[in-house]
Amino acid sequence: MRRSEFERAVADEFGARGSSLIADLALPQFGGRTAAEAxxxxxxxxxxxxxxxxxxxxxxxxxxxxxxxEPRRH
Incomplete structure (x- = not known):
């Protein structure tokens, strides 16, 4: 997934609140960093x-x- 695909996926899934989620939501998988920080x-x-x-x-x-x-086939 490219960064542009990530941004499109976030916009499609979360709409207007997507940018807030990226900037504010701490992600435990990345040590509490936000998506933007990660x-x-x-x-x-x-x-x-x-x-x-x-x-x-x-x-x-x-x-x-x-x-x-669709998911990538392995």
């Missing part, structure tokens, strides 16, 4: 997206975000 320190946008989804209880079927239509 991204700024070099964390992968995909990992930050998953952490944000987990912390806000986004259903699994919507965690792939707008940037990716």
């Amino acid at each position: 991204l700024s320190s070099g964390e992968a946008p995909r990992d930050v997206w998953v952490a944000l989804c987990e912390e806000t209880d986004v259903p699994l079927q919507r965690r792939y975000g707008a940037g990716r239509l």
Whole structure:
């Protein structure tokens, strides 16, 4: 997931409150840093997206975000 895909996924899932969540919500998966702080320190946008989804209880079927239509096959 690219940063632009992350931003699109956040906007699609959270709407107008997305920017507040990115800036204000502490993510335990990143030591209490916010999504913005985690991204700024070099964390992968995909990992930050998953952490944000987990912390806000986004259903699994919507965690792939707008940037990716389906999960990556391994």
